[in-house]
Amino acid sequence: MRKIDRYMLSQLLVLFGFFSLVLVAVFWINQAVVLFDRLIGDGQSALVFLEFTALGLPKLVTTILPISAFAAAVYVTNRMNNESELTVMQATGSGPYRLARPVLVFGMIVFLMASMLHHILLPLALQQLNERETEISQNATSRLLTEGTFLHPSQAVTFYAREITEDGVLRDVFLSDRRKPEEGVIYNAAEAYLLRNQNITTLIMLDGMAQRLSTETNRLSTAKFRDFSFDISALVRNDASQVQRAQNITTWRLMTPWDPLAKEARQRIGDIAEEFHTRFAEPLFCVVAAMIGFTTLLVGGYSRFGVWREVVVAFGLLLMIDGLGSTFQNPVRGDARLWPLLYLPTVIGALLSVGMLWYVARPRRRRRRAQPTREAPA
Template structure:
């Protein structure tokens, strides 16, 4: 890199890191406040609270990093223009495309960061969050639920026990109404939580399971001496623990078993998740190019930059909304997959065209009639 490239890269990198850290911290704080009941209602430690809230950071970085690239680009170009440095470079014969090199270096680094988040860190964090919340529910079941009270463990799941004897719960009643057509009621004399291979279970002893049948038929009642309930199913979509598309690694999504009933039922969601991860690293390039198109050309103090900034912001917002719309569309239609890639690539192309043709997106100064110019000169 030349001295000029290093100067621009350093300025834009500082702005990028400041924006990324600030926005991530602000949004993380709002997310953390929503999980504050972990400390109050569920009586978890501050370490558990920080672990749960911090696992959302990779997903935040995935969205914020391209925006930070855009803001850093606008800030750097506005600073260069405000200090008349862009005008000096233009007068020295440097074309606008000369600005592309330092910003491209910044964008490549940001794209690598987004790739790491989407392809590895984000699915791993969602999976760890799912497992951690499962353990919190198990802990909540044995330590927080009070004797004689009916407590909602999860949407549609009610739990009650008569009293506690040591680590065992006596007089257990639990009803699972998540599936309205398949309501299950568990009754047991005693039960206790245990863990096997990292999966928490509630082991019931001497009880019965009543499963309602559709169509008003008589329910099925099965008695048991010992019955284990997988607590990790709470929060899942069925009786068996199934990781959602966003909780699965990229390798797992690429090697899906299409005979799996869950995969068949959610093939569109898996398709959208995969292509969202692969296309996310393209957005830093699009946002950087649009920022360069808006402010890459030198402007005098009489040429306002407000409209250029506003136009670039509108273009970035429209591009991201189009990307979200395309992601939603490919859940239902496989033919829309190319759109997820074409949208950021089109944004990049438009930005580069605007950079290489500085007058294309600039507002031209109003033409002053010759008579008015002559009168102003005489006056």
């Protein structure tokens, strides 16, 4: 690789790292606020918040990689154009295809990064995140121990504790169970404790009263008790979280027959096909994003008024192609045989890039067409 290629590639990689860092920080702050409020509000520690944040970073990085590659290509091309570096390179005999070579190498590097994330890091992170969410959802302490607040750990169930001591004693407990349509039960207790034995969680209430209302007979019956145990395992169990979704399965395993995987994940075969081919299509789109940013500005050339119009056009093309990818996801989920549609945005972007390079490589033909035809002398 020539020095000019290494120079241009180094500029692209530096700007790519800068834009990636900025975009990750912006998106992370937006997600961290919601995640912090949810976890800390449920009684989790700051370490759990940091763990969930770290496990969510691979998904966030895969989202911003095409944007960072596009932004780096646009910025470097614009700077080299304004400083006449591209003009000098073209004057020394470097054509558009030659100039696009370091951008293509840059896109392939980003492709390798995205492929590693999609095929290895992202499934492992999502699998670990799903396991941790399952543990927290089944932890009755994290779901119930929030004093002074009416909580709804499950549909038609309301829980309230006025105070929680340092020893874990719940004082002035209120529990409303309306899961059965034929009756509703309200429990009041002066004190309560939570006991957990493997997958069974029991609420022990002391010195309280149970009020049972039958909706069929419209009769209310009450009973006082000194101690009463209530199994709340069903309130905090989340069976859906135990299912391993296609997003959490490694790419190597997705290469096995999809019928057993669809039954295990409780998803359609189209969902498995869409997830599998998306892991290849999205990294390829990073190459297209970089090439579109470069070729669009190369077509515009140098202008004293700036290249804002070319930047807007390039960004519009990127959004249009990316929107096509989102549009084709639903048909593939409905019919797994339509999986080639997921690669169509990448093919369209590649054809647009090659077409713009072909257009720039023929300036003389464009000039001849632009010049008016002269009449032959009489």
